Amino acid sequence: MTFTCYSFDSVSSSMDVASDLYQKGISPPFSIYAKEQTQGRGRRGRTWESPQGNIYATFVLSCSPRLFHLSPFAAVLGLHCALLNVAGPADPKTIHHPKREDFHSLLTLKWPNDLLLNGKKIAGILLEVLEIKQDSVILSLGIGVNTSSSPLHVLYPTTNLKDEGVMIPNESLMECLGHCLLDSFSFLENGGWPSLRRKWISLHDPKHSLIHLQQEEQRIKGTFMDLDTNGHLVLETDDGTIKSFATGDVFFAGSSASA
Numbered sequence: 001m002t003f004t005c006y007s008f009d010s011v012s013s014s015m016d017v018a019s020d021l022y023q024k025g026i027s028p029p030f031s032i033y034a035k036e037q038t039q040g041r042g043r044r045g046r047t048w049e050s051p052q053g054n055i056y057a058t059f060v061l062s063c064s065p066r067l068f069h070l071s072p073f074a075a076v077l078g079l080h081c082a083l084l085n086v087a088g089p090a091d092p093k094t095i096h097h098p099k100r101e102d103f104h105s106l107l108t109l110k111w112p113n114d115l116l117l118n119g120k121k122i123a124g125i126l127l128e129v130l131e132i133k134q135d136s137v138i139l140s141l142g143i144g145v146n147t148s149s150s151p152l153h154v155l156y157p158t159t160n161l162k163d164e165g166v167m168i169p170n171e172s173l174m175e176c177l178g179h180c181l182l183d184s185f186s187f188l189e190n191g192g193w194p195s196l197r198r199k200w201i202s203l204h205d206p207k208h209s210l211i212h213l214q215q216e217e218q219r220i221k222g223t224f225m226d227l228d229t230n231g232h233l234v235l236e237t238d239d240g241t242i243k244s245f246a247t248g249d250v251f252f253a254g255s256s257a258s259a
């Protein structure tokens with residue numbers, strides 16, 4: 001099984017195109033790839049700056065309703081796998097090898113599904129539901145990867161692969177991303193969550209264990225303890241209690257955007 005890919009030079013948002021095609025009867029899995037977006041969107045109604053050069057993609061696939069809450073983790077681990085496969089030093093598709101041999105160790109995760117390179121955001125994932133059926137949820141998985149420029153983000157430091165010494169053709173990453181996402185979701189469907197969860201935890205940077213979690217009006221300070229079996233973030237808060245959180249924006253204490 002592969003994603004049928006529809007490519008565009010410019011779209012409002014690949015999420016809108018994916019939704020339109022699905023409403024018109026195109027069956028998942030399919031993907032949208034755009035060279036630029038004029039109204040790219042991020043999580044929580046934010047704007048996702050989308051100039052030419054980076055990857056803007058939406059993958060439409062179906063997922064079991066009982067696993068829907070774990071889809072952000074399957075998505076980010078699929079993305080992580082694709083980046084390692086395509087940008088890793090040994091891959092012949094890599095035009096220019098990463099400057100640093102430690103590329104693998106520089107690629108880390110921030111809860112729930114942000115991918116960081118060298119501590120800075122390199123990619124974002126937006127999940128939308130296109131339809132809830134009795135035995136499946138049709139997911140629209142929007143993925144933006146900064147391959148050649150770093151749109152300014154008011155909340156987080158950002159970076160891009162080119163500035164970090166990795167130059168890869170967007171088309172190679174897109175192709176690999178499709179395979180890795182399908183593998184990751186199929187692994188999840190086949191009882192793979194315990195292993196995906198361990199993988200996710202292993203990719204959380206211990207340097208970033210002090211966390212500020214922003215939830216609407218309140219900001220919670222704590223130390224990262226775990227990702228629980230529901231995918232919730234487990235923190236030891238300042239008063240020594242262990243609490244788990246289902247929502248919020250994570251900031252790392254001490255980073256420029258954490259004030």
Ligand code: BTN
Nearest residue numbers: 013040041042043057124142144
């Ligand atoms: C985030 O806020 O971190 C999520 C950003 C998701 C951006 C991608 S780019 C492709 C797809 N189309 C959009 O409009 N947004 C997502």
